[in-house]
Amino acid sequence: MLNINDVECFKRRRKLCLLGCLHYKGRPASGAFVTVYQKFLHGISVSLVKIRANQNGCFGVQANRYLLSNSYIFVKIKYYYQKGGWYNKISGSFQFPKEIATTCINRDLAPDMGTIDLKLIPGYRKKCRVRRCSIGRRSICRNSLIDYFGFKHKTIE
Secondary structure, eight states, X not given: OXXXXXXXXXXXXXXXXXXXXXXXXXXXXXXXXXXXXXXXTTSOEEEEEEEEOOTTSEEEEEOSSOOXXXXXXXXXXXXXXXXXXXXXXEEEEEEEOHHHHHHHHHTTOOOEEEEEEGGGSTTOEEEEEEEEEOTTOSSOEEEEEEESSSSOBOOOO
């Protein structure tokens, strides 16, 4: 588990620090990509930081850029894993409350998001790909794409 002392958040001047752990189906989501960004009114977004979770699925991060108080903060998560010949991608994003972010910045605290289950985050999507090759012919392979919770249900050949 991460501790507030594991993240260097000293002398940061309006830079956001976040702590948290990611799990999927009760197991740590090791190697998951976490992106924290700010979204403005016209659809323009600025990435504050990108990080990869450790082998325990935990991350502790300090933003590279300063936090602008008039924009929304979003956390986007992507997790890739392989199971039984299927390549799976879990993705989702949620809005981080800017009131909590500004309060923690002003008090020099790092908000701990706790343990996040990837199946419970808003915007949860799962995509599966399988690479199938016919026996004896390695040159003829197909990629099948199945998106369980999205709009697409098709197979690409």
